[in-house]
Amino acid sequence: MQKAKGKVLVVGGGVAGIQASLDLADLGYYVYLVEKRASIGGVMAKLDKTFPTNDCSLCILAPKMAEAGRSPNIEILTLTEVINVEGEPGNFKVKLKINPRYVDLEKCTACGDCRSVCPRLSIDKYNANLTFTRAIRIDFPQAVPTAYYIDKETCLNLNYEACTLCINICGPKAIDFSQQPEIKEIEVGTILLAPGFGPVPQSALKKYGYGKYEDVMTSIEMERLMCVSGPTQGHIIRPSDFKPPKRIAYIQCVGSRDITCNRLYCSCVCCMYAVKQASVIKEHEPDAEFTFFYIDIRTQNKGFDAAFKNIVDKYGFRIIKAKPGEVKKMGDKLALSYIDESGEIKRELFDMIVLSVGLSPPEDAENISKVFGIKLNEFGFAKTSYFNPIETSKPGIYVIGAFQGPKDIPESVMQASAGAASASEILKEGRFSSYVVKEYPPENEELMSGEPRIGVFVCHCGINIAGVINVKEVVEYAGTLPKVVHAEDIVYTCSQDSLEHIKKKIKELKLNRVIVAACTPRTHEPLFQSTLREAGLNPALFEMANIRDHCSWVHYDNPKKATEKAKDLVRMAVFKSQKLIPLESQQVKVIPSALVIGGGVGGLTAALSVAEQGYQVYLVEKEKELGGNLRKIKFLITGENPKEFLNELINKVEKHEKIKIYKEAQIEEITGFIGNFTTTIKTQNGILEKVEHGVIIIATGGKEYRPSKYPLDGEKVITQLEFEEKLFKGLDKEVKRIVMIQCAGSRGEELTYCSKICCIEALKNALKIKEINPSID
DSSP states (O other): OOOOSEEEEEEESSSSHHHHHHHHHHHHEEEEOSSSSSSSSSGGGGEEETTTTTEEHHHHHHHHHHHHOOOTTEEEEESEEEEEEEEEEEEEEEEEEEEOSOOTTTTTOOHHHHHHHHOOOOOOOOOOTTTEEEEEOOOSTTOOSSSOOTTTTTOOOHHOOOOOOOHOTTTOBBBBOOOOOEEEEEEEEEEEEEOBOOOHHHHHHHTTBBBTTTEEEEHHHHHHHSSTTTTTTOOOTTTOOOOOOOOEEEEEESSSSSSGBBOOOOSSSSSHHHHHHOOOOOOTTTTEEEEESSSSOOOTTHHHHHHHHHHHHHHHHHEEEEEOOEEEETTEEEEEEHHHTSOEEEEEEEEEEEEEOBBBTTTTTTHHHHHOOOOTTTTSBBBOOOOTTTOOOOOEEOOGGSSSSSOHHHHHHHHHHHHHHHHHHGGGGTTTOOOOOOOOOOOOHHHHHSOOOEEEEEEEETTHHHSSSSSHHHHHHTTTTTTTTEEEEOTTTHHHHHHHHHHHHHHHHHEEEEEESOOOOHHHHHHHHHHHHHHHOOOOGEEEEETTTIIIIITOOOHHHHHHHHHHHHHHHHHHHTTOOOOOOOOOOOOOOEEEEBBHHHHHHHHHHHHHTTOOEEOOOOSSSSBBGGGGOOOOOTOOHHHOOOOHHHEEEEEEEETEESSOOOOEEEEEETTTEEEEEEEETTTTEEEESSSEEEEEOOOOOOOOOOOOOOSSSOOOOHHHHHHHOOOOOOOOOOOOOTTTTTTSSSSSSSSSSSSHHHHHHHHHHHHHHHHOO
């Protein structure tokens, strides 16, 4: 077998694909990031906010997109498809087809002159077909690559050779109608599939009048209406008359949990995004009234239950348990019929109906299956095993994100990192073999040593900031402050084109201090500091004013005072920046080892992954045995054997030369900082042992909750885990009737959240009962 190549192919440029690419680049690998559209970003780039915190979607995504676009170790190939794959883990040969953009990426400055003269209208697919765009376009300001492209289907020149307006006006001469599809062959060690999800079947939409009545919309269309970069700049209007809707109905589970369209699964995200949308719309239209029609409320992830309840209580949303029937037009209203829980048939009138659509497999899932040689499950998603949820049926090819199955953004990101770790396990011998070290220009000592010349850039952040703060007023005020030679507002300062604009202004105006008034430095400061380095400035000469978190978010109900506070923060940043001096970067040696706390299945898997990537691991478990809660699980609803899996996993960990295990041990003390920690471990014989490591993975797991309101006695009233043990050992023959109480202590009683696993655990045990004794009720 050849030496594993230090290159990885990531297919799909949504948030999962971007995160996996960034992780792999950080791990020392070269990444080909392939995206079939003109820009990376995926569906997340179309969202206004993310649940449950209502954070700006692009505020989270744009820095990642920009970082990927600037990385010398991530080669972004847009308008590209994979047409053939051959090989084995460590050595795959991949053939790509790169479709023409008809715009030279190296020359295009994204000035927009070409679009301004283009006479050809085109349906705007990025904006969910709600408006028109031009044949030559860029889908959104933060697009990466930041360059225009031409829609072959609508361009007059490409179809009729009848127009050259864009060629004539383009100063950099970036338009190139001679471009042809290009075949590119690459060699990689592993492949990560992240093509995302597809639309629900039209049949699921049409039964509610979608396509027949203009005011019946999908949730994706509503998302674009809500967004300040959308077709209405964030104004919520009815398509039929362009007036704000007063009464809005959300119908849940459209294209999910529906046998008529072979979507028997829950899509996981619909309940939360529906109330998120409604809460944001209430900010735009305080008088709007909302009614939700649902089968079940499924808000099982971290913080979701509390967020759902808080939103519903705060705004007084109506929640009706019903699956609506037909939708009819009555005058300028929509009549929605449904049967309530009492069995009574009802009809209500609404101004707008929003269909909360689920997540389907990608439209080209069958082709993906054929090209990559992987199997699909019964619903069309990538087939994986219960114990290895990112491994496809073909070794060396992994699946991450929604193509593995419906999931939200945080879970997609976590899975992306898991996919990157799995790829790194295979390719550890090739790490850094294809890696490119990023080089920065030398710092301009003369410029930095001069009198402070401060540039202030104030971000709109869509409506996250500009919806509350008077940004123009803040910019005008900043321009009056001492040493400020330039002040301007930018819609999104973290977008690729904005970063290039800041670099340009630094050079043009000889700025030697830069202030960005935007959102949190926790996520954005490194991005702007890197921009300064690329412009020849020391990153310590950057200062950030967090006017989103500290002003527009906390003072959303008082725009005037929020604006005044934003001025105060900018003024403080300006005076602080005058005192900034260049700092020399310190190189600190990192200890290449990890401490894993917890020896359950999570800790064991993490320890094995880190060790397989070539690093030392210290695994600490307080019990006598490894395995954690999985030792209590006797069987799975999927039919797989948990005991065999666990024993095999423990065996691998215990035999691995790079894993040192401490059983019956406790953590006494942890000191140090990232990359350099010292931990004192109290071993089973009471000896204190110190280990040094660079990172810590906490995998202490959870425990079965025992609610106080039920008289648990271990015999007649028992938990599901106790019941599973009884089923495994043999159920008492006298048992005739069994009742299972769900959410015992969860979801608002003693615990405020959904525990997520209880429903499937109960169903699993119920099926096992029927298998043992079908007569038991």
